[in-house]
Amino acid sequence: MAQVIDKLVVIGVGLIGGSFALALKRAHAVKRVAGIGRAGGSASLATALKLGVIDEIGAADGATLNDATLVMLAMPVGQMAATMHAIAPHLGDNTVVTDAGSTKLGVIAAARKELGRRLAQFVPAHPIAGAELSGPEAAKANLFDGRRVVIADLAETSPQAKSIVEAAWQACGAKTSRMSAESHDRVFAAVSHLPHLLAYALVHELCGRDNAEELFAFAASGFRDFTRIAGSDASMWRDIFLANRERLMAELDAYTAKLEHLRGLLATGDAAAIEQLLRQARDARNKWGREGAGSPPAA
Amino acid sequence: MAQVIDKLVVIGVGLIGGSFALALKRAHAVKRVAGIGRAGGSASLATALKLGVIDEIGAADGATLNDATLVMLAMPVGQMAATMHAIAPHLGDNTVVTDAGSTKLGVIAAARKELGRRLAQFVPAHPIAGAELSGPEAAKANLFDGRRVVIADLAETSPQAKSIVEAAWQACGAKTSRMSAESHDRVFAAVSHLPHLLAYALVHELCGRDNAEELFAFAASGFRDFTRIAGSDASMWRDIFLANRERLMAELDAYTAKLEHLRGLLATGDAAAIEQLLRQARDARNKWGREGAGSPPAA
Numbered sequence: 001m002a003q004v005i006d007k008l009v010v011i012g013v014g015l016i017g018g019s020f021a022l023a024l025k026r027a028h029a030v031k032r033v034a035g036i037g038r039a040g041g042s043a044s045l046a047t048a049l050k051l052g053v054i055d056e057i058g059a060a061d062g063a064t065l066n067d068a069t070l071v072m073l074a075m076p077v078g079q080m081a082a083t084m085h086a087i088a089p090h091l092g093d094n095t096v097v098t099d100a101g102s103t104k105l106g107v108i109a110a111a112r113k114e115l116g117r118r119l120a121q122f123v124p125a126h127p128i129a130g131a132e133l134s135g136p137e138a139a140k141a142n143l144f145d146g147r148r149v150v151i152a153d154l155a156e157t158s159p160q161a162k163s164i165v166e167a168a169w170q171a172c173g174a175k176t177s178r179m180s181a182e183s184h185d186r187v188f189a190a191v192s193h194l195p196h197l198l199a200y201a202l203v204h205e206l207c208g209r210d211n212a213e214e215l216f217a218f219a220a221s222g223f224r225d226f227t228r229i230a231g232s233d234a235s236m237w238r239d240i241f242l243a244n245r246e247r248l249m250a251e252l253d254a255y256t257a258k259l260e261h262l263r264g265l266l267a268t269g270d271a272a273a274i275e276q277l278l279r280q281a282r283d284a285r286n287k288w289g290r291e292g293a294g295s296p297p298a299a
Numbered sequence: 300m301a302q303v304i305d306k307l308v309v310i311g312v313g314l315i316g317g318s319f320a321l322a323l324k325r326a327h328a329v330k331r332v333a334g335i336g337r338a339g340g341s342a343s344l345a346t347a348l349k350l351g352v353i354d355e356i357g358a359a360d361g362a363t364l365n366d367a368t369l370v371m372l373a374m375p376v377g378q379m380a381a382t383m384h385a386i387a388p389h390l391g392d393n394t395v396v397t398d399a400g401s402t403k404l405g406v407i408a409a410a411r412k413e414l415g416r417r418l419a420q421f422v423p424a425h426p427i428a429g430a431e432l433s434g435p436e437a438a439k440a441n442l443f444d445g446r447r448v449v450i451a452d453l454a455e456t457s458p459q460a461k462s463i464v465e466a467a468w469q470a471c472g473a474k475t476s477r478m479s480a481e482s483h484d485r486v487f488a489a490v491s492h493l494p495h496l497l498a499y500a501l502v503h504e505l506c507g508r509d510n511a512e513e514l515f516a517f518a519a520s521g522f523r524d525f526t527r528i529a530g531s532d533a534s535m536w537r538d539i540f541l542a543n544r545e546r547l548m549a550e551l552d553a554y555t556a557k558l559e560h561l562r563g564l565l566a567t568g569d570a571a572a573i574e575q576l577l578r579q580a581r582d583a584r585n586k587w588g589r590e591g592a593g594s595p596p597a598a
Contacts, residue, residue, distance in 0.1 A: 284506035
């Protein structure tokens with residue numbers, strides 16, 4: 001990966017966008033980083049500049065974008081279309097655009113509509129990393145070390161654009177995998193979006209009750225782990241749920257059917273069937289835990 | 300707590316029973332510890348003896364039980380009744396019996412039936428600690444440091460028996476709270492039993508699919524935390540779910556209704572209502588996380 005990015009433009013300099021910049025700087029894989037804020041994000045940009053996450057503050061105009069090697073879209077997926085619309089007229093002929101959104105079909109649909117003749121320069125991607133923290137203060141150079149980044153197949157993307165983005169993520173310490181946007185959104189509906197929805201729902205159910213204080217007072221480490229993801233950013237997850245709602249609702253239906261099944265076993269007191277179900281789940285969970293998360297076949 | 304237990308008998312020398320013995324030894328609050336195995340648990344007892352968790356191996360007979368100061372029942376709640384039945388004839392007039400079961404109404408019902416005239420010597424309790432690990436090898440003296448132990452009110456329990464058990468738990472480093480068995484089982488159905496059921500259900504739903512390998516391959520840290528409790532012992536949790544099934548099914552129904560509500564918001568694409576719900580849950584979760592779990596008012 002001797003490839004060096006002359007100019008990176010990060011739009012949305014938060015945890016993911018900021019960490020991408022810092023990781024590339026750590027690898028000496030970028031010469032200059034400009035940051036562009038989301039609407040109302042000028043305080044974040046000043047902080048990012050002060051922390052050395054970015055080298056300059058730019059804007060959605062030709063001066064910032066026309067000579068960019070790579071543009072990273074790192075905002076909630078609900079803001080992707082408007083951002084693409086704003087930057088499309090200013091992109092250079094060789095500027096590669098990528099994103100870090102948690103859903104891919106919606107982002108691709110937006111790119112198809114907004115990027116026009118620049119579609120071949122767009123590489124849809126999803127770094128599988130994150131935390132309940134946000135903002136440029138949370139950014140760190142090692143966020144992606146050993147993590148997976150999915151590069152979603154888009155027939156129109158040029159092979160050169162794809163390999164520039166893959167090389168950049170590998171310079172960040174990540175491992176890249178290619179898969180279709182459909183597969184991506186189906187897989188993440190099941191293993192990420194649904195669990196987030198379930199955790200938010202449990203906390204919301206309990207926090208509205210008259211005895212919420214007593215309930216939380218006795219909640220322990222199991223509850224803490226189970227609900228940790230309910231501490232994630234609300235507007236980001238609203239966007240993800242809506243962008244992937246077809247598949248998320250299908251997962252929710254399958255899950256609700258499973259709960260219904262379990263409820264039936266409880267109602268009839270079927271101890272053997274309950275134990276078998278728990279044992280199968282436990283074995284699968286512990287096997288996965290031992291073999292290590294996030295280790296799909298390499299791209 | 301200058302009180303010293305002359306002889307402790309632990310029945311079921313696993314994580315909880317073994318840690319109770321080690322914690323009392325650390326505090327010099329016990330002189331002798333005898334262990335009694337559950338059915339088929341002789342290997343565990345030998346290990347416990349070798350590790351110094353217990354000082355001798357006993358049996359459910361007068362020689363072991365009649366001069367015991369305290370008997371700790373530390374087996375899955377489904378085995379409590381049979382164990383009480385076996386030990387009841389051998390208990391001394393001053394022997395206090397306590398348990399560490401995760402549900403209280405069922406254990407009290409068993410005690411009422413099996414302990415007969417010894418009911419005044421029984422103190423139902425629940426240490427809020429645990430892990431996915433089990434067996435005497437997992438036992439450790441500091442397991443209960445700073446943890447909560449609920450002492451469930453039972454009208455028949457003598458005040459002396461109650462204070463012996465409270466003092467023992469305090470010597471173990473735990474903080475004791477008193478509450479009714481009804482309240483206990485209702486609270487823990489919500490904050491512990493339901494989350495366990497939900498985590499088991501999610502893993503079971505996914506591990507049975509044709510693409511389970513792909514799904515697990517892309518599951519990340521959010522999934523890891525959310526499903527950690529699905530790695531818990533299957534027979535122990537089968538017992539808990541069944542012992543508390545009335546309240547657990549009520550919690551499951553309330554939760555399913557919440558999921559139904561959320562599904563409706565997804566179906567209509569109500570972004571504002573989704574964001575509000577997520578934000579309320581996030582705020583409640585983060586407030587709880589900051590203020591610290593397991594800090595109810597002291598007894």
